[in-house]
Amino acid sequence: MVNLLYCLDENYNYQALTSIISILDKSSLKINLYVIHKNLHLFKNVPKIIKKHKNLNKLEIFEFGKVSNYFPNISNSHISEATYYRLFIENILPKEVEEIIYIDCDIVAINPIDNNVSDIFRELKISDSTIAVKTEFKRNMDKDLFKDLNLKGEKYFNAGIMFIDLEKWRKIEINHKAQRIIEDNNIEFKFWDQDILNILFDGDYLELEKKFNYAVDVENFSVNKNIIKDKAVLIHYSGSKKPWTVEGLLNNTSNFYQENYRKLGFEKIHITHKWKKYSTLLFLKNILNLQLQKNYKTIELLKSFYRSLNSKRIKK
Numbered sequence: 360m361v362n363l364l365y366c367l368d369e370n371y372n373y374q375a376l377t378s379i380i381s382i383l384d385k386s387s388l389k390i391n392l393y394v395i396h397k398n399l400h401l402f403k404n405v406p407k408i409i410k411k412h413k414n415l416n417k418l419e420i421f422e423f424g425k426v427s428n429y430f431p432n433i434s435n436s437h438i439s440e441a442t443y444y445r446l447f448i449e450n451i452l453p454k455e456v457e458e459i460i461y462i463d464c465d466i467v468a469i470n471p472i473d474n475n476v477s478d479i480f481r482e483l484k485i486s487d488s489t490i491a492v493k494t495e496f497k498r499n500m501d502k503d504l505f506k507d508l509n510l511k512g513e514k515y516f517n518a519g520i521m522f523i524d525l526e527k528w529r530k531i532e533i534n535h536k537a538q539r540i541i542e543d544n545n546i547e548f549k550f551w552d553q554d555i556l557n558i559l560f561d562g563d564y565l566e567l568e569k570k571f572n573y574a575v576d577v578e579n580f581s582v583n584k585n586i587i588k589d590k591a592v593l594i595h596y597s598g599s600k601k602p603w604t605v606e607g608l609l610n611n612t613s614n615f616y617q618e619n620y621r622k623l624g625f626e627k628i629h630i631t632h633k634w635k636k637y638s639t640l641l642f643l644k645n646i647l648n649l650q651l652q653k654n655y656k657t658i659e660l661l662k663s664f665y666r667s668l669n670s671k672r673i674k675k
Contacts, residue, residue, distance in 0.1 A: 363459070364395070364452070366445050397423050442551050446533060465595065493567040504549060517572055519572055577602055587612065639668070
């Protein structure tokens with residue numbers, strides 16, 4: 360049995376569902392799925408392909424509620440306040456949940472995760488660490504960030520995937536400590552709650568293999584999709600450009616996301632816009648350059664793009 364956790368608001372409903380179906384399809388183990396949402400009533404229409412999936416044991420959805428009036432550095436960014444929700448999970452998740460894997464909504468499974476999950480949690484349980492995560496960079500790569508956050512350790516982790524020993528997490532009262540850091544106006548956060556988590560653990564974590572949080576940059580066109588498939592288990596679309604944006608559609612690695620999105624039965628292609636005029640100009644430019652057709656059938660792409668412009672979904 361595997362426990363999975365997603366934290367989101369309505370901006371990322373479809374991305375979360377895409378991530379979920381990708382993992383369910385790649386799992387041979389039963390999954391308990393926990394979702395913490397900003398507005399419970401806006402996450403009601405979970406597709407039957409997920410609710411009736413043979414690998415889904417349980418789905419529980421919780422409304423976040425009111426914890427803080429202030430979440431730093433989210434104005435005019437691609438990050439929503441929901442990224443901070445994972446800091447407060449100890450009082451939301453059921454007490455019987457002793458371990459869980461937190462997953463960002465922009466992560467997709469391309470290979471089975473099952474073989475190593477129990478080993479990772481077993482190692483985490485006997486260690487002094489609370490989380491298993493992947494190191495993003497070390498002190499010599501960004502000395503200013505380490506100084507700004509007053510980090511004493513030598514490494515900084517990416518929080519997109521976290522294997523969490525919830526018993527230890529509760530014992531050290533992460534939520535209270537996180538709240539105090541949020542309220543400290545002397546700290547300028549660059550990477551949102553990820554900075555807070557790094558302050559809290561400061562290099563004290565179990566190292567997670569790269570394949571469980573394999574960064575994919577859709578702006579890098581030298582990436583070979585087949586090499587990624589051989590090396591990665593969970594891919595993480597890093598950066599502000601995503602596989603559901605017009606910029607992201609250009610990259611063949613967006614197929615990992617879009618192939619799973621299609622399973623949900625909403626649209627053939629998931630496209631969102633922050634600025635519709637800019638998206639339209641960029642889309643037309645790429646159509647003329649025949650770049651988008653590499654990944655999708657042209658008529659299908661045109662229909663999806665037109666419908667996306669008229670969609671009332673919240674865009675991110």
